[in-house]
Amino acid sequence: MHIQPSAPPQSLYSAESVRELDRRAMAALDIPSIALMKRAGRAAFAELQRRWPEAKRLQVFSGGGNNGGDGYVIAALAAQKQIPVTVYACVAPDELKGDALEACRFAGREGAHIVTSLLEMNADDGDTVTVDALLGTGFQGSLRENVAAAVERINRAAGPVLAVDIPSGLSADAGAAEQAVRADATVTFIGRKFGLHCGRGPALCGEVVFESLGVPDSVYGDLQPLVRRYDSDSLARLPRRAADSYKNQFGHILIVGGDSGFGGAALMAAESAARAGAGLISLATRPEHLPAALTRCPEVMARPVISGQELEPLLESPDVIAVGPGLGRAPWGEQLLARAGRAQAPLVLDADALNILAGGRVLAGLKRDDWVLTPHVGEAARLLDCDTAEVLADPRAAAIAIQQKFSGVVILKGAGTLIAHAGGVDLLNSGNPGMASGGMGDLLTGVVAALIGQRMDIVEAARLAVWLHGEAGNCAAQDGQRGLLATDLLPWVRRLVD
Incomplete structure (x- = not known):
């Protein structure tokens, strides 16, 4: 039995679903679209004033659609407050239509200065x-020339940048971007957009602030989200241990890996499994790595294996088998994966286990409901026989494709880590850029295996492991992100899992 979460996950929507939410919101609130636009503008302006109360002037870059209309409303509100404001219009006012035109006229009446050429742009400062x-x-697609020029100007701004609803150039559905605004904060409305939290989104959005604009919960009704976003409050947790607990209740984990020269990867996976609460840890690795294993972590039962045949008897007793850290792609690694992949225990595959699987010679055609695959972008591309650009263009689609090809649970690692399973796709934003260093994936493998070994459902284990891993990285980075080592996370994994 596990401790259930105290809050539900957040729903993240596609652009099409957000348009449907807008329609439903206007019907539920019984207001016209211009009134909803003005609500959005007021909410964004309020956030701007709260965040930067000393701002002496504003410059607003507006397009020709509803997002541009929001910008004109913000400009009008600033002018009402006697804050000097200039609107740089990428679509001439006389070409605007509908709500955007009405919002533009509102800004003009309030005294906002509207210009149509970036050549008229004055140098800005930190105020x-x-x-x-x-x-x-x-x-969707690529920026038009004049919009690309405006984005470039925004990114050269000396002061802070607020994005309205989504940074321009970022895909709401995939989090992809060729050229986009880099914002310090993004105020988004009515429905949380998936692209803000995945792919390039976390790097471009700054802090994301959600404003419901007073839309009632009934509006969301039966509308299915694209992804569900989990945080610390929405995750199932392990229960406290009973006073009469014993080690066999908490799982025997076997780590398989560590070819010549790569013993550290397998050992880090073994130690992270131990720190995440596994009852027993075995390590099957190259003979030359045993002294280091015994020295580093004597609690690990390290066994030398030089062939798949020698691994065979070690596969009978573990509750979970994790294969891949330091495995290599030589015949030794292929033999070990071939034997482990047919074992009865649940599996966690990482690193070169995934690369061997992608090659198609080992475990060809195998699909298992009880394994977890943990690729980064490069490994995902190899599993799908495509290039990394295709994965980055739509990581959600890539995670789904891998899950459909191999079944089980897929953890596609990134700034917004995606977890694809038979029930849908989940997202967790945890961790920091300091974790872009060797060995971090090995730690995650060990934590996933340890949680499964403690009788967590594999989907819940994947979610909790990703959060534990990222949050441990955040705690360890309190002393600085640069120079952060994978082993720096181990004490924090132990604290956070309890």
Whole structure:
């Protein structure tokens, strides 16, 4: 039995679903679209003033759609407050239509200065707040020349940048971006957009602030999200241990890996499994790594294996088998994966186990409901026989494709880590850029295996492991992100899992 979460996960929507939410919101609130636009503008302006109360002037970059209309409303509100504001219009006011035109007229009446050429742009300073209201959630493809020039100007701004709903140039559905605004904060409305939290989104959005605009919960009704986003409050946890607990209740984990020269990877996976609470840890590795294993972590039962045949008897007793850290792609690694892949215990595959699997000669065609695959972008591309650009263009689609090809649970690692399973796709934003260093994936492998060994459902184990791993990285990075080592996370994994 596990401790159930105290809050549900957040729903993240596609651009199409957000448009449907807008329609439902106007019907539920019985207001016209311009009124909803003004609510959005007021919410964004309020956040701007809260965040940067000393701002002496604003520059607003507006496009021709509803996002541009939001920008004109912000400009009008700033002018009402006697804050000097200039709107740089990428679509001339006389070409605007509908709500955007009405919002533009509102800004003009209030005294906002509207210009149509970036050549008229004055140099800004740190007291100027820049508002990005160029493109909204409907953007796809490449930026038009004039919009690209505006994005470049925004990214050169000396002061802070606020993005309205989504940074211009970022895909709401995939988190992909060729050229996009880099914001310090993004205020998003009515429905949380998936692209803000995955792919390039976390690097471009800054802090994401959600404003419901007073939309009632009934509006969301039966609308299915694209992804569900989990945090510390929405994760199932391990229960406290009973006073009469014994080690066999908490899983026997076997780590398989560590070819010549790569023994550290397998040992880090073994130690992270131990720190995450596994009852027993075995390590099957090259004979030359045993002295280091005994010295580093004598609690690990290290066994030398030089062939798949020698591994065979070690596969009978573990509750979970993790294969891949330091495994290599030579015949030794292939033999070990071939034997482990047919074992009865649940599996966690990482690193070269995934690369061997992608090659198609070992475990060809195998699909298992009880394994967890943990690729990074490069490994995902090899599993799908495509290039990394295709994975980065739509990581959610890539995670789903891997899950459909191999079954089980797929953890596609990144700034927004995706977990694809038979029930859908989950997302967790945890960790920091300091974790872009060797060995971090090996630690995650050990934590996933340890949680499964403690009788967690594999999907719940994947979610909790990703959060534990990322949060341990955040705690360890309190002393600085640069120079952060994988082993720096181990004490924090132990504290956080309890």
